[in-house]
Amino acid sequence: MKTIIEPFKIKTVEPIRFTSRIERERILSEAGHNLFNLHSDDVLIDLLTDSGTAAMSAKQWAGIMEGDETYAGSKSFYRFEEIARGITGFRHIIPTHQGRAAEKILFSIMGGAGKVIPNNTHFDTTRANIELSGADAVDLPVAEGSMPSLKGDFKGNMDLEALEACLRREGSERIPLCMLTVTNNSRGGQPVSMENIRKTAELCHGHRIPLFLDACRFAENAYFIKLREPGYEKRSVREIAREMFSYADGCTMSAKKDGLVNIGGFLAMNNDDLAQRARSILVVTEGFPTYGGLAGHDLEAIAQGLEEVLDEHYLKYRIRSVAYVGERLSLLGVPIFQPPGGHAVYLDAKAFLPHIPPHEFPGQALACELYLHGGIRSCEIGSVMFGKTDTNSGAFQPAGLELVRLAIPRRVYTQSHMDYVVECVGEVFEKRDELKGIRIVSEPPVLRHFTARFEPL
Ligand code: F0G
Numbered sequence: 001m002k003t004i005i006e007p008f009k010i011k012t013v014e015p016i017r018f019t020s021r022i023e024r025e026r027i028l029s030e031a032g033h034n035l036f037n038l039h040s041d042d043v044l045i046d047l048l049t050d051s052g053t054a055a056m057s058a059k060q061w062a063g064i065m066e067g068d069e070t071y072a073g074s075k076s077f078y079r080f081e082e083i084a085r086g087i088t089g090f091r092h093i094i095p096t097h098q099g100r101a102a103e104k105i106l107f108s109i110m111g112g113a114g115k116v117i118p119n120n121t122h123f124d125t126t127r128a129n130i131e132l133s134g135a136d137a138v139d140l141p142v143a144e145g146s147m148p149s150l151k152g153d154f155k156g157n158m159d160l161e162a163l164e165a166c167l168r169r170e171g172s173e174r175i176p177l178c179m180l181t182v183t184n185n186s187r188g189g190q191p192v193s194m195e196n197i198r199k200t201a202e203l204c205h206g207h208r209i210p211l212f213l214d215a216c217r218f219a220e221n222a223y224f225i226k227l228r229e230p231g232y233e234k235r236s237v238r239e240i241a242r243e244m245f246s247y248a249d250g251c252t253m254s255a256k257k258d259g260l261v262n263i264g265g266f267l268a269m270n271n272d273d274l275a276q277r278a279r280s281i282l283v284v285t286e287g288f289p290t291y292g293g294l295a296g297h298d299l300e301a302i303a304q305g306l307e308e309v310l311d312e313h314y315l316k317y318r319i320r321s322v323a324y325v326g327e328r329l330s331l332l333g334v335p336i337f338q339p340p341g342g343h344a345v346y347l348d349a350k351a352f353l354p355h356i357p358p359h360e361f362p363g364q365a366l367a368c369e370l371y372l373h374g375g376i377r378s379c380e381i382g383s384v385m386f387g388k389t390d391t392n393s394g395a396f397q398p399a400g401l402e403l404v405r406l407a408i409p410r411r412v413y414t415q416s417h418m419d420y421v422v423e424c425v426g427e428v429f430e431k432r433d434e435l436k437g438i439r440i441v442s443e444p445p446v447l448r449h450f451t452a453r454f455e456p457l
Helices: 021-030 058-066 075-088 099-110 124-132 160-174 194-206 218-228 237-246 272-285 296-308 312-331 362-374 415-430
Strands: 092-096 116-119 136-139 178-181 211-214 250-254 265-269 344-348 379-381 403-407 438-442 453-456
Touching: 021 362, 058 296, 075 092, 075 237, 075 265, 075 296, 092 099, 092 272, 099 124, 099 250, 099 265, 099 272, 116 160, 124 136, 160 194, 178 194, 194 211, 194 237, 218 237, 218 312, 265 272, 312 344, 312 415, 362 379, 362 403, 362 415, 362 438, 362 453
Parallel strands: 116 136, 116 178, 178 211, 211 250
Antiparallel strands: 092 265, 250 265, 344 403, 379 403, 438 453
16 A cells, blocks of 8 residues: 555544634734743644654553652663663663753763864754853764755765864864764754764774764664665664664663653663763762653653654654655745655745845744744744854854754644645745744843744844
8 A cells, every 4th residue: 555654543632722813913922922932722733842742652651550660679660771771782771851861961971171072963952061061062964964955865964074073183182972963953853874873983983982872863763774775675673773873882862752752861871980970960960870850650651662663664654744744845835954854844944034134033933923824833943043142242143054843743643734734834935025034032141042032023
């Protein structure tokens, strides 16, 4: 059969609330034109993030009942540890309440003033945790990763030449570790090839520098390798994932993505000394090493989720259903980051709204209009998130890309929800010339996109 179907039946449903455009105009204005300030009841289709928004399976909910809430030595921990270790191959599996907690622990040990940490592209919390430690976060994506309209199989790759130059320049005295984010969330959710992971590892290890994967979306990345990289067509996704991890010395993981859960994460590594130091911090900031900021039932749900995410019927449906949205939008002429990513379709706001300059935040303007027009919540990944205004000179430094991410929660929305999204984006595209820019009224010193307030121009 040609039709790819959702590989599940729906057992529980949650109603969504409809609002009118007039209501949404008032709501958005009260929210300071920042979609992070909306109440979820006022959102019809929520594509803000794929993080922690998955629908859990009946088996995961059963695991919630099974969860062992013992303080030390919970059997749920041991099941979680066994499954996470089986997939990653890492010796030490340290549970954390989410991905950024793993980052915080890792960089408080390995970061610090004068240090440099390269990545294909750091996610915003990764960058913030590195910078908070006093270290420099350096992005080294391949050039194709900055060209939205160019199609390519592995646009998430690390620029190996740039990495080599960086490793030579800074050396292992300044580079405590290198990261590689799979898939590359800040650049269109694009995958990283196995060849690129292997070569990144070879370069790092040649300089005695450990490599850590930011593995939030490891299963989606592994499935892209199966689809696109010669030699992997017949390998199971589990084997491919295992090979990806085999080149690395550790990983940070937000289980809120490919763990198919609403909360949780872990830090994993092979180095015993590093693991001991990480666990010492864990006890102070997260919890005892056999629960690490999570309930026993969360650990059960993650263990089950990590098994389910490697089901190839699920991954086929997942990657295909995101591609479907991207293809339908492309047919309407809507400029998107090509090809569609694993967890999201990214609208190219620069090409969508060429009349709005970066300092008037085209991505934010577009995200606001998608909400006003159809009640859809998306997320700006552009100059609001990554642009900077120099506090001394007032000079504005835009982000390289102005994207609006339509992140698709896992197992939550059906094809008709997605048809509605395509129709809404298409209608906004038809009247794009009428859209105006937006300005920042107030902003915090770090991660401004979460709490800044805006005003339409
Ligand atoms: N790394 C990547 C690549 C991410 O996408 C995220 C989260 C994190 C680390 C941090 O994990 O949220 O569990 O602390 N990304 C979410 C998103 C928030 O919307 O893309 P966390």
